[in-house]
Amino acid sequence: MSNWGMKVALPGYDVATATPEQCAIHSGYPSPKVKIDAAPRHYGTVRITFTGNPPSGAETTLYTVAHGYDYTPMVLASGTYANFSGQYDGTLPFEPTATFEAIIETDEDNMYIKVYYESGFGSIIGDTLTVSYQIFAENGM
C-alpha cells in the first residue's frame, strides 16, 4: 500500500503508532456500508403477525425487499419472536422454538425474511416475529 491515507486513533492511543485495531478509522481497512437513501429502504424493522400457519416442513417467504444491486449483498438482522410463553431475542437466523426457524437471505435481486415451520410442534397463529434488517453494499456471496 502507498504511504498515504487517513487514520484516527481511539482514545488513549498515539495515532503515529496505533495499529488498525487501535484506530476508530483506518483507510487501509474499509467499513461495511448501508445506503441511506435507497428506495425501498435498505434498513428497517418489520413486524409480522401470523394469522395463519405457514406450510409445514418448508421455507416460506414472509417479506421481500428489492435491493437494486446487480450482485448478492451482505445482510444482517436481529429479531424478536413473541408467543404465548414469552419473548425471544437474537441475531438471525435463530430458532426460538422447536416450531420454526427465522431466516434472513439475499440473492441478486432481493432480501427475504423467511420462516421454516413444523406443524407437529403446534400452531403459531397469533405469534409475532419482529425483524430489524440492514442490507449492506458489500458482497454477501
Add this chain to the structure above:
Amino acid sequence: MADNFGIKSSKPTYSVNDAKDYNLSFSSSWPLLKIAYQGRVTISNRNTSQVIKTHNLGYPPMYLVFDNPSGTASRYRSYAYITGGQFGVSDTELKFFSDTSTSGSRDIYYYIFAQPLDQNFEADIINTSTEDTYNDNSDYGIKVTKEGYDITSTDLRDYVIHSGTRMPLIHAVQSGPCNETPGFIFAGGYMKQYTHGLGYVPLAFAYVNYGSNGEPYYDSDYWYAVGGVGGPSTIALVSQADTIRLEDDNSPSTVTACFVVFKDPRDGTQTEVTYP
C-alpha cells in the same frame, strides 16, 4: 473520551452537535467495524477440515460467514455452521472444521475484521437525547475511497468510509469467563452476561472459546460464533435493551465468551405485515 477532542460526523439530516451516538456516521470515541479480509471460497469437500484464510493478525478476530445453500443466495450463519461443519477463528487463521457427516462442495463468503475478540473495549454513551436537531447537511460529509478508486464513484464498495451511509459503530467488545448462573432459558449450565446500558436492543454478536473442554471437535485454540436462541446447539444468545447474555445447558468450566455490541438500534419506523 479521555479528552475533549476528536472527530465525528453525523449521518445526513442530523446535526453533529446533538446527534445521538447511533446517528453519527463515525466518531473517534469508538471504532468502526473494519474489514481486514473478505472473500468467496469454495469448500470442495465438506468431509475434510480446511483453512479458509490465513490472516496472521496475531489475535482471534471477529468474523462472519455467509452460506450459499442454493445458487447465488447468501445467508449469514449466526452459528458459523453449515451442513457438514463449523467455522472457527484463531490468532492466525479462519478454519472449517468438518463433522464428517456430509460430502460435496459449498461456496461460502467470509469477513475477517480488524477487531480482537480477546481485548475488551467499552465506549462511553455520550448522547442519549430523545430528539435530534434536523439539519439539511446532505451535501456535506467525509468520504475516503480505497486506494485506486475514484472519489466520484457511485459504488459504495469502493469506499473505506462514507459519512452518507450507515456504518457499524462498535459500542463494546467484552470478553471473559462464563461463570454466572443461567437465567430463564436453561436451568443448568453456564452463563455470561454484560450490561451495555444502551436502552435499546442493539445488533450484537457472540463468540465462544471452549478452552480445555473444546477437544476434540472444538479446538481449544479457536473461537466459534454463536447465534440466537436455538440453532444447531443448545447455546442461547439473548440481546435485550440493556443487557446481552449467553446461556448454555452444558457446564464446562473453562468457557470464555466474547460479546461484540454495536451502537445500532432497531429502526424506529416499523412496517406491519400479516401472514398470510
